[in-house]
Amino acid sequence: MTMSRKNLLLTYSLAVGVRYLFLHSDFQKDIVNRIEIQTPLNSFKRVVEGRYRMSLGIDPYESDSLHVPPLHLTFYTFLIDNFPNYLPYIFMLIDLLTGHCLYTFARRYMLKLYIKQEKNKHTYAEDALSQLLEGRDLYLPPQYALVVFLFNPYTIFNSAAMTTTTVNNLLLSLFFVGIIYDNLVISLAAMTLSTLQSFYPVIMIAPLYLTVYKRKESHLQACLTLFIYALSVIGIIYISGIIYNGYQFLDQTYGFILKVPDQQPNVGVFWYFFMEMFEHFRLLFLFSYQMNVTVLYFLPLTFKFREDPPLLAACFVTLIAIFKSYPSIGDFALSLALLPCWKHLYSCMQQVFISSVTIVITTALAPILWDLWIFWGTANANFFFGATLAFVTAHIFLVTDISFAYTKREYLLKYGNCRQINGKDAKLVLE
Template sequence: MTKDKRNYQTCSSPWVKCIYGRLAFLCLAAAAIRYWLIFFSKYQSLIADHIEVSTPLNAWKRVKEGLYLFSIGINPYYGDMLHETPTSLFFYQFITESLGLSTGHIFIIFDIITATFLFLVTRQYMFMVYIEREENKSSYSKNIEEYLYTNENFRRAPLYVAATFLFNPYTILNCVGFTTTVFFNFFLSVFLYLLLSRKFFLCSLFLAFCTSMSFYSIILVVPMCLHAYKQFNGNFRAIFSMISFLVNFLVIMFIGHLLDKTDSFLENVYGFIITVPDLKPNIGLFWYFFTEMFDHFRELFIYSFQINATILYLIPLALKFHNDVFLLITALLYISTIFKSYPCVGDVGLVLSLLPCYKHLFNYSQQQFLILVIYIISFCLGPIVWHLWIYSNSANANFYFGVTLAFAVAQIFLVTDILFVHIKREFCLYFGKKSRIGGKEAILVLE
């Protein structure tokens, strides 16, 4: 064990003694809430059918129908019903048949495991931040203690992340609604843990799984390569991680070809994500715009929207935040969640659960109250406006899109606020709060 590792554990030793006990208590409490909503309440079917929770890409009803068609020898990709890859379908069949548990129990177990991995991810990230603080402390400016991570941040952040995931209304609805986003979040959390643990081959394997399930995850290849380059001070590991990802992804696609035999899943899964043929309302921005768009402009704006959701922000963010890969990943996940074609509350819930990693930035956030208010209002108004529009016929699509647009604006404000405050904090660490304006001393204040 290195000296830095011993020092890190020593600074948190009073907390380490009971941290896993507290995590177990949180997991049991969260599992009890999910268990009651699934097995004892009347809301499970209502939640599962709601458009904020289920989309054409993640609805469990479609998976069950696909598994049934597959079992009787009918290709489930004929038609427009199933949008899961054959490997994902095989995985769902394996876990439902081999575990011998009901669907509700399986979803609860995977949600709890995901929270545990996020807890471990945060511990790894906090250790990396601790090492960076100790190595660079001598180069920091004077009187900047308020901008540093404290030992309390190191100790409490993992539990805060786990608690945010376990008791977040978005992740609870995602689990209770039986969406395959639960499994995607599991694979993504394992990818993050392996990435920060520097196990790049396994990391690339799980990223390939994530990309096969949600094509937008391919943008995480860049932070994976950046982290490999930073950790091993060379191009070899970065190139190796890239090649490993490509090989693993091609193997997954080949297995899908063997299971499907017709390759029709490519159009039904990735073609469906890219071309957005189903314009049923969701919490994203695609459906309303392309409902109103003239058909002869459709391809132009499809390309524009998809570029916006993938590579448009990737290069500038990677250049600016290459030294903090986890922050880069958080920003990219937020952006893909906002601009992807079929988002759901499960995607939002995962990225929100990463926020306690940056708790030290909250005091300098400029828009946190506004963001919180918009989140609460949009969360409450969304189902109400949907009911008024569809069932009461006393509203129209503009009402619901107004709510989803406000929700997207809140997410944009949130990610930009975190990134700007992080940049200001980095400046203060090395140059201090004091500066000169017009030859006179001034103080740079993070507000």
């Protein structure tokens, strides 16, 4: 059972209506200039400036304003030159496509979980019925995922500001569709383009590898897929260097992401530490932070979720949003929209209420503290950073809670709800 075409059309129409209202409201200019939404990496104003410099025959990467890779700059230039009056509506359409991709992914994912459950049902404990998927779990999570994405304020503001994060979210959602349908062309293309835009999706090689291996049962085929991915990224960068007469863009794109030279405040944690620390410690913390988002959790999470590549990919998407050098609320919109897909884990989660309330409160509090700091002068950077730190900590709790719930549910399915040791009821005693 899925949403009817009438309900889908109504949902999409309401989503377009909400975005249209924000786009033509007095708040649109304020939304574009909010540091929670716009960053040096996803600002469309910088893309327009780069396109203008390029039209004058000036290298757009000579200045320190443009940080979009050449392939994506070419795409945005095409849109600006051919559809200048329809750009806001194009970003609306991209949002709708992303929502539909998430709906398609969630529907297929829940079906696969249900089929796997019915296949292994004979191995589950007798008193584990409360942990099993029901019929309604096949159609409710996809609907929730669609609604959460399309009507999330993070997504709406991101679309109204026309940030490049809107396009990146579409690419990542296409990657999820590709791995759940075992479509290597879609997953490889989406992952390649997403990596070229923001670098950090390179860690998606783990769920891609696991997906290919589970399908082909061949490590050689999986490694070949990763080789094609690496060859595609290198090839596009090489061609971009030829077209743009050099590789200066590498320092202004991926170098900018890795070296973090701009300390403009955002919803992440990079800016505060690099603003406050002594300069001779910068390289140490720079390596530590970048390893945190790319290397540190890569192997542990890959090993733990090796049987569930989509869940692994969702964890990586959330970790990227949390720890990337220039995050925006648009990065968190995708990870929050994926939460309904783990509805079967909710009964084992312990911190979802606290995390949700913290995210809501800090989202409302951060703009207030920013205004008190910048415009009123009655606060300082510590106030705003405190809100952003609580914001990312809440998302960290969500990731750890999902990981714990996944492990706990596996245990309950195998051993049941029994809490006895040597025939006696077990008790947890603190001494």
